[in-house]
Amino acid sequence: MGSITLSKVSKTFGEAKVIPSIDLEINDGEFVVFVGPSGCGKSTLLRLIAGLEDVTGGQIKIDGRDVTDAAPAERGLAMVFQSYALYPHMSVRKNIAFPLKMAKMEQSAIDKKVADAAHILNLTDYLERRPGQLSGGQRQRVAIGRAIVREPSAFLFDEPLSNLDAALRGTMRLEISDLHNQLKTTMVYVTHDQIEAMTMADKIVVLNRGNIEQVGSPLELYKSPRNLFVAGFIGSPKMNLLEGDYAKAKNGKTVGVRPEHIGLSKDSGLWKGRVSVAEHLGADTFLHLDVDGIGPITARAGGEFGASYGDTVYLTPDETKLHRFDDKGLAIRA
Amino acid sequence: MARKVTTGAKIGWTILAWVVALLIFFPILYALITSLKTEQEAIAGFSLIPSGTLENYITVQTQRDYFKPFMNSVILSVGSTILALIIAIPGAWAMAFAPGKRTKDILMWMLSTKMMPAVAVLLPIFILFRNFGLLDSRIGLTIMLTLINLPIVVWMLYTYFREIPGEILEAARMDGANLWKEIVYVLTPMAVPGIASTLLLNIILAWNEAFWTIQLTTTNAAPLTAFIASFSSPQGLFWAKLSAASTMAIAPILILGWFSQKQLVRGLTFGAVK
Numbered sequence: 337m338g339s340i341t342l343s344k345v346s347k348t349f350g351e352a353k354v355i356p357s358i359d360l361e362i363n364d365g366e367f368v369v370f371v372g373p374s375g376c377g378k379s380t381l382l383r384l385i386a387g388l389e390d391v392t393g394g395q396i397k398i399d400g401r402d403v404t405d406a407a408p409a410e411r412g413l414a415m416v417f418q419s420y421a422l423y424p425h426m427s428v429r430k431n432i433a434f435p436l437k438m439a440k441m442e443q444s445a446i447d448k449k450v451a452d453a454a455h456i457l458n459l460t461d462y463l464e465r466r467p468g469q470l471s472g473g474q475r476q477r478v479a480i481g482r483a484i485v486r487e488p489s490a491f492l493f494d495e496p497l498s499n500l501d502a503a504l505r506g507t508m509r510l511e512i513s514d515l516h517n518q519l520k521t522t523m524v525y526v527t528h529d530q531i532e533a534m535t536m537a538d539k540i541v542v543l544n545r546g547n548i549e550q551v552g553s554p555l556e557l558y559k560s561p562r563n564l565f566v567a568g569f570i571g572s573p574k575m576n577l578l579e580g581d582y583a584k585a586k587n588g589k590t591v592g593v594r595p596e597h598i599g600l601s602k603d604s605g606l607w608k609g610r611v612s613v614a615e616h617l618g619a620d621t622f623l624h625l626d627v628d629g630i631g632p633i634t635a636r637a638g639g640e641f642g643a644s645y646g647d648t649v650y651l652t653p654d655e656t657k658l659h660r661f662d663d664k665g666l667a668i669r670a
Numbered sequence: 671m672a673r674k675v676t677t678g679a680k681i682g683w684t685i686l687a688w689v690v691a692l693l694i695f696f697p698i699l700y701a702l703i704t705s706l707k708t709e710q711e712a713i714a715g716f717s718l719i720p721s722g723t724l725e726n727y728i729t730v731q732t733q734r735d736y737f738k739p740f741m742n743s744v745i746l747s748v749g750s751t752i753l754a755l756i757i758a759i760p761g762a763w764a765m766a767f768a769p770g771k772r773t774k775d776i777l778m779w780m781l782s783t784k785m786m787p788a789v790a791v792l793l794p795i796f797i798l799f800r801n802f803g804l805l806d807s808r809i810g811l812t813i814m815l816t817l818i819n820l821p822i823v824v825w826m827l828y829t830y831f832r833e834i835p836g837e838i839l840e841a842a843r844m845d846g847a848n849l850w851k852e853i854v855y856v857l858t859p860m861a862v863p864g865i866a867s868t869l870l871l872n873i874i875l876a877w878n879e880a881f882w883t884i885q886l887t888t889t890n891a892a893p894l895t896a897f898i899a900s901f902s903s904p905q906g907l908f909w910a911k912l913s914a915a916s917t918m919a920i921a922p923i924l925i926l927g928w929f930s931q932k933q934l935v936r937g938l939t940f941g942a943v944k
Contacts, residue, residue, distance in 0.1 A: 388840050409846035421841035425859040434855075438846035482845065 337399045338489035338522035339364045340385060345394035347380055347546075354380050355546040357394065362490075362524060362539075364399075367516050370526045371533040372543035372569070378526045379494055381543070385524065386492050387411050399489060409438070414483035415492040418499060420475045422467040422482075428454075429463040432481045439486075453481040456518075473504045480515070490522035497532065509535060530570055534558070542566050564665040567592045573622055573634045575659065582630060588660035588668055595622065597657040598635040602643075605650025609633060611643050625649060698920070705913035712909040726914035730901075736918055739897035743919075745808055746883070746893050747876035750815035751823075751869055757816070758823040759865070763853060765824075766831035767839060777828065780821040788818075788881045799886055808891045811883060815876045822875070823868055830864025831857070863933070870930050877923045894919035 340362040347355040355377045362368050370378040383389040385396060387408035396404050403411045414435070422431050432453055436446045454460045457477040467475055476496060483491055493512070497505045513536050516523050527533055533540050534554045542549040542557065542565070550562040554570075561567035567575050575592045583591040599605065600623070609625035612632075621637045635651060643649055660668040704712050705727070706720035730736065765773045795814070796805075804810025834857065842856045858865065880895040887896050898919050901912040 386844060388843065408840075408843045409848070413844065415841065415844045417837045417841060419835060419837050421835065421837040423838065423842075423856055423860075425862075434842075434847075435845035438851060482841075486845070 337364055339399055340490060340522065340524070341395075341397040341400075342381075342385070343395045343397075345381075345384060345396060346392045347377075347384060347389065348392045353546065355384075358546075358548060360541065360548065360551070362522060365520050365522055367513075367523045367525065367536060367538045368541060369533040369537035369539070370524065370541050370543055371528065371530055372549075374528055375545075376543040377546035378528075378543045380546075382415075382492050382494055382524060382526045385411075386413055386415050388415075412489040413492055414486050414488035414490075415494065416476070416479045416483050416496045418495040420467070420479045420499075422475060422478055424467055427464050427466060428459060428470070428478050428481075431467065431478055432459075432485055435482060435486045449485045450481075453485045456484070456515075457481050472500050473508060476500065476508060477511075480512075484515070484519065488521065490524060493523065493525040495526055495528070498527070498529070505532075512536065531572060534570070540570075542569060544569075560667065560669075561592075561659060562667055564590060564592075564661050567659055567661070567667075573636070576633050578630060580630075583660075586658060586660055589663040590661040590665070592659035592661065593653045594657065595634045595636040597654040598633070599652040599654065600635055600637050600641060601650045601652070602648075603650065605652040607633075607651040607653075609649055609651055611645055611647045611649060614644050623649065625651070627651060698924075701913045701916050703913075704910055705917045707910050707913075709908060709910045712913070726910045727918070730911055730914050730918065734897065734900065736897070739892050739894045739919075740922070742808065742891055743877055743893035743895075743922075746811050746815055746891075747873045749808075749812045750819065750876050751872040753812065753816040754820050754823040754872060755827075755865065755869060758820060758827050758868075759858065760853065762824050762827035762831050763857060766828050766834075767836060777825065780824060784821050792885060795882075796885070805886060806888045806890045806892075811886055811891050811893075814882050814886065815879055818879065818882065819872050819875055823872055826868040826871070827861070827864065830861050830868075833864075834860050867933050870926070870933060874923055874927060 340360075342358055342360040345355065345358045345360075346353070358381065370381060372378050380389060384391050387403070387406060387410075391404060394404075395402060398411055398413070423434065426434065429450055432450045433446050436449060441449075450463070451460070454463055457480060459474065459477055459481060462470060462474060462478075467478065470478065476499075479496070496512075497508050500508060509532060512523075512525075516536075525532075525536065537554055539551060540554055540557055541551050544565050549569075550557060550566045557566055557570045561570060561575075564577065568577065571594055573595050575594050576598075578591045578593070579589065583589060607627045607630055609627035609630075611623055612626055613624040615622040615624075616639070619639045621639055621641055621643065623635045623637055623641075623643055625633050625635060627633045633651065635649075637643065662668055703718060703720050706722050706724070707717075708721060708723055708725070711717065711721060765777065799805045799810055799814075802810070804813070838860070839852055839856060842852045847855060877893075878895070880899070883893050883895045884899050887893070892900075898912065898915045901908055901915050
């Protein structure tokens with residue numbers, strides 16, 4: 337079991353109100369990702385759940401039990417840190433065994449659990465090494481191993497992949513998703529990388545300045561962002577946000593159209609633009625264009641759409657997939 | 671970008687370093703040389719060539735037993751250092767990982783006690799020691815040396831502990847370690863290099879402490895510093911014997927320092943150089 341309930345949780349550091357007031361329900365077995373720009377309070381929120389920071393106000397419940405004032409170890413949670421936070425003076429085996437040793441488990445049971453975890457994480461051959469002798473990916477797996485042996489009611493991940501290189505990050509992303517499918521334990525994952533959020537989450541919590549902007553599944557956030565912030569944050573490349581005459585014609589203050597929802601042609605279209613930068617990724621080409629009467633627009637073209645700097649391209653936004661926002665930045669529905 | 675150093679400059683700096691090192695070392699060397707002279711040679715004037723007599727060492731050992739003050743020195747320096755570490759480790763832990771508003775002030779205040787001339791508190795300390803019956807006792811002096819060196823021990827440990835990433839201690843907390851286990855299983859082992867150099871440096875400081883050890887002892891608890899001082903009285907100065915006693919007093923700590931210099935240098939530059 338591992339449901340987490342936050343009610344009116346707030347956190348103040350001195351004068352700074354990092355989290356004004358947050359209500360959030362995390363269901364058992366869910367993979368929840370907190371995402372937002374740096375300084376949005378996502379790590380603080382995770383640390384509040386972990387018990388590494390004390391809440392200023394509000395209540396935190398785990399499986400219905402009030403843990404607001406409980407010590408980190410009493411909450412039954414395990415955490416994986418950005419810096420891995422392995423014990424450098426202990427072997428991999430001892431690192432993984434540490435939480436079990438702290439729980440005063442019998443040595444034979446510890447050995448078995450460590451062996452199992454090492455097997456799941458491909459660490460069997462490295463058990464006698466020190467963390468300093470491992471690669472970044474292996475260290476991260478040790479950190480995960482140390483978390484899973486405890487059989488926690490939920491895992492907390494604090495930007496666990498941001499110290500890894502791009503290729504390894506992709507692999508580890510899959511491994512963590514795979515782990516979640518195997519263990520079916522609640523996971524709360526903090527990242528500033530919306531791709532990690534989109535690919536791994538059952539539920540994404542978008543945070544901005546300590547407030548929840550929107551909670552929803554990746555596709556919900558993608559398809560119907562509640563406000564301009566979420567619209568701009570979710571999706572890569574970013575949604576084009578247009579104001580002015582075109583927006584007025586659509587009865588909104590701002591109109592958003594995603595780069596992948598713009599039809600491109602070399603002959604005719606609604607708008608006429610010139611390519612300022614063309615990013616060829618192989619399968620896709622991202623075109624950054626200067627559009628007459630509209631301004632800069634990013635559009636996604638197929639890999640075979642040949643266009644380079646200075647070319648004239650005609651654009652037609654898919655009007656069924658426009659996002660309209662009012663003057664408060666909130667989405668206008670229907 | 672590496673800075674270019676010309677060969678000329680390298681030679682110049684090397685010579686300067688040797689000159690400085692010799693200047694610092696010379697008094698010790700001269701004491702060694704003087705200890706191998708006869709008393710007549712010793713007062714005769716500057717000379718680097720002794721007659722090579724071991725008579726002074728024999729006299730020093732037969733007149734006054736070397737081993738008693740030596741043992742006192744060992745007990746006082748090691749004892750006070752260990753006691754200081756036991757007090758300072760939790761203290762430095764608190765200041766490094768749970769700093770409050772006034773932590774910096776407390777650290778400064780602790781250090782400021784080292785800026786005070788010891789003579790200023792000689793009288794109150796002496797009276798306290800007398801009233802508690804601690805004069806000329808090893809326990810009293812161990813406490814005294816502990817208190818004197820405590821600020822430095824706390825400062826050094828504080829600096830080392832600050833180098834330990836807080837996330838690792840948080841990980842230990844998440845893993846179920848209570849405060850005590852966190853210090854025993856995680857913090858202390860990680861700080862072993864720092865603790866070791868603090869230990870060494872403080873043994874040396876305590877070994878060489880000459881003000882309180884001389885003021886507060888007579889015979890029973892007198893360490894080697896008092897042993898040396900006793901040769902300057904009461905029948906006048908005996909330079910050769912005094913030098914022999916000095917050499918015997920500093921030899922153990924020189925040897926200890928020689929073997930642990932790598933650890934010491936690492937300790938003193940810890941944090942400054944990665």
